[in-house]
Amino acid sequence: MEKDHVDRILAQWRTERPDLDVEPMGLLGRLARLATYLGREVEKTFLELGLTSASFDVLAALRRSGAPYRLSPGDLLATMMITSGTMTNRVDQLEKAGLVARLTNPEDRRSVLIALKPEGFDLVERAVTAHVANQHRLTAFLDLDERAALDAILRKYLLAFE
């Protein structure tokens, strides 16, 4: 088995701290590093369209919610692992860019509806097409059976947290 960056870290710990069983550090370290690499690759695709992963996430949540492409900040928050202050900032940016609009919610005036504007719709249509193509490229490093096995294990693991 070819040694990777994480193997070298584990070997150092085993020399310096032989009292510790550092096995789990291998799995968790690889997961973290891989997520970072993949995240950067994903980001590149959005950058070409003038978006970021953060802004895409918001536009995508609106788009896939279906017509009339309107959700409250709270609805949007529920699908993302960010705070309400971060969502306010993201919507501010998208509003400034003319991609979404804040509408008053007639049914609850504490609330607000974030509406995808036609410009935002068109952009996210192109972005998601490019993004999915990029995701195909990024998962092609694994064979079909490896992807299936990985996905099944990740699903189980994720269930421990959600």
Next chain:
Amino acid sequence: MEKDHVDRILAQWRTERPDLDVEPMGLLGRLARLATYLGREVEKTFLELGLTSASFDVLAALRRSGAPYRLSPGDLLATMMITSGTMTNRVDQLEKAGLVARLTNPEDRRSVLIALKPEGFDLVERAVTAHVANQHRLTAFLDLDERAALDAILRKYLLAFE
């Protein structure tokens, strides 16, 4: 198979954009979410010791490098996925906290040696012990064979990027 958060996203896309094959989004979405959850759990352990993952990473790299526990910023950078400006900031914080010291490198005056002080050594000893125990807890959500399979696939996947 129990439905998770990512399944709901995929179902929405399949309705709204049936032209797209969104399979890879499941795997990549789960990986990203899981990495975020795990990262937050890891962070908690460090917080109890007055550290962050960021500061621990630097102290840990120095500790596991072995005596005399000195590395240049460049050496440290090589093991972490951050920029040089970020490293300068991290070392500044650790220096201010009295955990490391910047020494001039007699062999190359462009360079600097970051030295682990006794206070930093003691702290990182306690931190890595707690961190590894926490990592055992966090990997125990999977069975032994699942951990082995996951680690093997992650290793292969990571090799595509390093």
Next chain:
DNA sequence: TTGAAGTATCTCGATTTCAAGATAATATCA
């Protein structure tokens, strides 16, 4: 009806990170 509790969003200040470029020292080689 009214006061208290709950909910939805936004504000504020601090922190972390990055990209680009500045600074200073060393290496290369004509």
Next chain:
DNA sequence: TGATATTATCTTGAAATCGAGATACTTCAA
């Protein structure tokens, strides 16, 4: 030797995020 390229670190300004708390509206119950 001297000019140029390379290397190592730091500086700067901008951006994203967070936690805590403020604000405004709604719900509930007496």
